[in-house]
Amino acid sequence: MESQKNIVRLENIHKIYKTGEIEYHILKGINLTVRSGEFISIMGPSGSGKSTLMNIIGLLDRPNAGKVYIDGIDVAKLKDSEIAKIRNRKIGFVFQQFNLIQRLTVYENIELPLLIRDISKEEREKLVREALLRAGGDLGWLKKKPNQLSGGQQQRVAIARALVGKPKLILADEPTGNLDRDSGRIVMETLKELNKAGETIILVTHDIEVGNCAQKIYYIKNGEIVGSGETDQNKCILNSKR
Ligand SMILES: Nc1ncnc2c1ncn2[C@@H]1O[C@H](COP(=O)(O)OP(=O)(O)OP(=O)(O)O)[C@@H](O)[C@H]1O
Numbered sequence: 001m002e003s004q005k006n007i008v009r010l011e012n013i014h015k016i017y018k019t020g021e022i023e024y025h026i027l028k029g030i031n032l033t034v035r036s037g038e039f040i041s042i043m044g045p046s047g048s049g050k051s052t053l054m055n056i057i058g059l060l061d062r063p064n065a066g067k068v069y070i071d072g073i074d075v076a077k078l079k080d081s082e083i084a085k086i087r088n089r090k091i092g093f094v095f096q097q098f099n100l101i102q103r104l105t106v107y108e109n110i111e112l113p114l115l116i117r118d119i120s121k122e123e124r125e126k127l128v129r130e131a132l133l134r135a136g137g138d139l140g141w142l143k144k145k146p147n148q149l150s151g152g153q154q155q156r157v158a159i160a161r162a163l164v165g166k167p168k169l170i171l172a173d174e175p176t177g178n179l180d181r182d183s184g185r186i187v188m189e190t191l192k193e194l195n196k197a198g199e200t201i202i203l204v205t206h207d208i209e210v211g212n213c214a215q216k217i218y219y220i221k222n223g224e225i226v227g228s229g230e231t232d233q234n235k236c237i238l239n240s241k242r
Contacts, residue, residue, distance in 0.1 A: 006072065007169050007200045008034040008057055013066035015052050015223075026052050027063070028223040034202060036168070039195040041203045041211040041231075044220035050204045051173060053220065057202065058171050059087045071168050088113060092162030096174035098154045100146040106132075106157050107142040113165040127164050134197075135160035136190040152183025159190055163199075170194070172203045176210050185237050188213045192238065209237040 015027040026049045034040055042050055055061040056068060059075060068075050071090055075083055092113075093099075100109050110128045119127070129139060137156045146154050155175060162170055172191065176184035184207075192213055195201050205211050213236035219227040233239060 005036040006033055006069065007036050007038075008032065008202070009067075009069040010057070011067040011069075013053075013056060013063045013068070015049070015056065015061070016064045026223050027056070030066070030220075030223075030225060032218065032225065034169075034200060036200055037195075037198055038216070039191075039201045039203070039214045040216045040218060041205055041214035042218050042220055043205060043208070043211045046206075048220045049223040050220055054171055054173050054202070054204055057169075058091055058093060059083050088116060089165065090168045092165065092167040092170045094155070094158050094162050094170065094172040094175045096177040098146070098151075098158045098178070100154055100158060100161075102146055104145075105142065106137075106144050106146065106149070109146065109157060110161045110164050112161060117165070127166075128160070131160040131164040132157070134163055134194065136186065136193070150183065151179050152186050155179060155183070155187050156190060159187070159194075163194070168200060170199055170201045172201060174204055174206065176205065176207060181237075184210065188237055192236075207237070209235060209240055212236040213238060 010032040013030040017024045135156045212231045
């Protein structure tokens, strides 16, 4: 059944960084499965390995041991160019710092992931507009530069850029970390809507009210998953009275 398909499967992932003679064992045997349509959050203290794990899931980094399957593909066997293609086609990224290019317009930022594909200008324009609307943005922003928008608006542009290529998976690393509470709430509303419409989302956060907006939370500590559980939607920022 399509809805039961595994989008991410990690088996016994280890990551070790070497600084001179010293080895730092950052991820120590991570196992994780994320099915199509799931929305999970990953929480844990600073330095516990959350971003390292996201970089491995996002194919920005390779593990020292263990298997990474994205949409059923064992990525260890692929060349860097093939990995770049999978990253471009199957994964959309949203970062804490938005990572928009300031000298480009909002339109050009959202269009970027499409430029390395064989898509006509007309089709690209249609996809950019569609993505910005799905991300809760306003078409009036398209000609603006990112710094003419508020932080919350810039994050919605970043979500549009993540969505534009119709990825299988959205990875959001602290997407509300740079935002005030109201903007954070709007961003979570957007992610929640996208998940309802079928998007698969993995979110890293320090904020329990953000983590609770997912369906399931995984807790990571010292490079290991130490627990997981269903979330309490009453404790999601969208339902809190504050
Ligand atoms: N390229 C690297 N070389 C050496 N050590 C690294 C490298 N990248 C990360 N680390 C170390 O790995 C550990 C985990 O880092 P990571 O960024 O994954 O943690 P995190 O849980 O995302 O933390 P935070 O919540 O503060 O962002 C940290 O101790 C960090 O110093």
